[in-house]
Amino acid sequence: MIDLNNIEVAFKIKSDKELRNAKFLFSMIKHRFIVRTLGFMSNLALKIKFPISWIVKPTLYRHFVGGETIEECFPAMNRMAEENVKSVLDFSIEAVEKETEIDRTFQELKRSVINSGQHAAIPFSVFKPTALTTDNVLKKVSFGEPLTAGEQLSYNNFLQRFDALCAEAVKAGKPIMVDAEDYWFQKAIDDVTEDMMLKYNKETAVVYATLQMYRHDRLDYLRHLLEFSKQHNIIIGIKYVRGAYMEKERARASAGGYPSPIYPTKNDCDNAFNEALRISVENCDRIHVFCGTHNEESILALMKYMSEKGLPNDCPTIYMAQLYGMSDNLSFNIAKAGYNVAKYLPYGKVRNVLPYLVRRAEENSAIAGQTTRELIMLRQELKRRKSLK
Numbered sequence: 001m002i003d004l005n006n007i008e009v010a011f012k013i014k015s016d017k018e019l020r021n022a023k024f025l026f027s028m029i030k031h032r033f034i035v036r037t038l039g040f041m042s043n044l045a046l047k048i049k050f051p052i053s054w055i056v057k058p059t060l061y062r063h064f065v066g067g068e069t070i071e072e073c074f075p076a077m078n079r080m081a082e083e084n085v086k087s088v089l090d091f092s093i094e095a096v097e098k099e100t101e102i103d104r105t106f107q108e109l110k111r112s113v114i115n116s117g118q119h120a121a122i123p124f125s126v127f128k129p130t131a132l133t134t135d136n137v138l139k140k141v142s143f144g145e146p147l148t149a150g151e152q153l154s155y156n157n158f159l160q161r162f163d164a165l166c167a168e169a170v171k172a173g174k175p176i177m178v179d180a181e182d183y184w185f186q187k188a189i190d191d192v193t194e195d196m197m198l199k200y201n202k203e204t205a206v207v208y209a210t211l212q213m214y215r216h217d218r219l220d221y222l223r224h225l226l227e228f229s230k231q232h233n234i235i236i237g238i239k240y241v242r243g244a245y246m247e248k249e250r251a252r253a254s255a256g257g258y259p260s261p262i263y264p265t266k267n268d269c270d271n272a273f274n275e276a277l278r279i280s281v282e283n284c285d286r287i288h289v290f291c292g293t294h295n296e297e298s299i300l301a302l303m304k305y306m307s308e309k310g311l312p313n314d315c316p317t318i319y320m321a322q323l324y325g326m327s328d329n330l331s332f333n334i335a336k337a338g339y340n341v342a343k344y345l346p347y348g349k350v351r352n353v354l355p356y357l358v359r360r361a362e363e364n365s366a367i368a369g370q371t372t373r374e375l376i377m378l379r380q381e382l383k384r385r386k387s388l389k
Ligand SMILES: Cc1cc2nc3c(=O)[nH]c(=O)nc-3n(C[C@H](O)[C@H](O)[C@H](O)COP(=O)(O)OP(=O)(O)OC[C@H]3O[C@@H](n4cnc5c(N)ncnc54)[C@H](O)[C@@H]3O)c2cc1C
Pocket: 178, 179, 180, 181, 210, 212, 214, 241, 242, 243, 244, 245, 246, 262, 263, 264, 265, 266, 267, 269, 291, 292, 293, 294, 295, 321, 322, 323, 343, 344, 363, 367, 370
């Protein structure tokens, strides 16, 4: 049985100073009051350019982000690669609305896709489709509402850019993942992703959709994708996550008077997540998997399904992934056992990464158990190292 909590393996690449910083950080974000204040300050920073960088950069940013540019991520990427943990460079950008800004974002995303082809330590590229057009356009298309001439132009540009990134991934020889965000935009994104799979996933999975398994309609959607794959003889790529916007989705649904798209309980969500993994492994000739989770039970379930199916640990069509700065015990111990592992390594300016950082702080604060576990492991490793001196 694999030990996912070997702390020596988990923190091998971290210096004592980095461990002490991480310990300080997790002991702060354990407190809801501090996280709420951070959320408030970051909203202020985005609205009125209130300076917040001085507090965020040496703390949250340093722990959860690779740097401001692709090149600044290389030291973190290379250190992880020595232990067989790969990186997925994730360009972070706040919602952009102007065409010139959208185009600048597109150019950076293209650079990131090209870059994936140049490094063995980068197995995938990724992008947020919401960065390629306005929220309004995606929402209207998702709900079948008519577009104005200007919106239609923006949507056409969106389709072209989406396709260009996928074509660039083919050239790079590395698959590309399409991130999922708000429920409101997802129908439009799913439809384009399916078109891209039809175009590029003939021999292997180049384009990966993201399924947020906290949504109660996603197991049906998975079954639809499986049929779609058989019907068109293509390979489906899927990144599985639970979903990062639960509270926002529930609040929106109740304000908008429509049923919440989210399962009522965590248990329902966990069952759906694991069931999706089971179905995917069972159909591994049709579905390639990128399993993004910090949940130990889901990882053990995936390992069990793989072993029952007779797949080797390093099965090339299955990846497990965590976020940079979180659950190193899982990433490094899974990699040591020979599985394919990657970490999402975000990069971008402090201002653009702020919403991501607040989400990470809130998430870690919400899962008190998870934060406590991180803290216990950090303390244990510092103590272990001290005893060796
Ligand atoms: C590599 C990677 C890529 C990611 N990419 C995306 C992405 O593209 N889009 C995205 O939205 N998120 C993304 N995430 C974040 C992810 O969706 C989760 O927020 C995060 O990973 C926490 O879930 P978990 O599986 O790690 O663990 P857990 O701690 O076991 O689960 C927490 C999650 O369970 C769900 N949940 C909690 N309570 C309930 C409840 N009462 N009812 C129903 N569900 C509940 C929520 O989704 C919550 O975030 C990514 C995560 C990783 C590791």
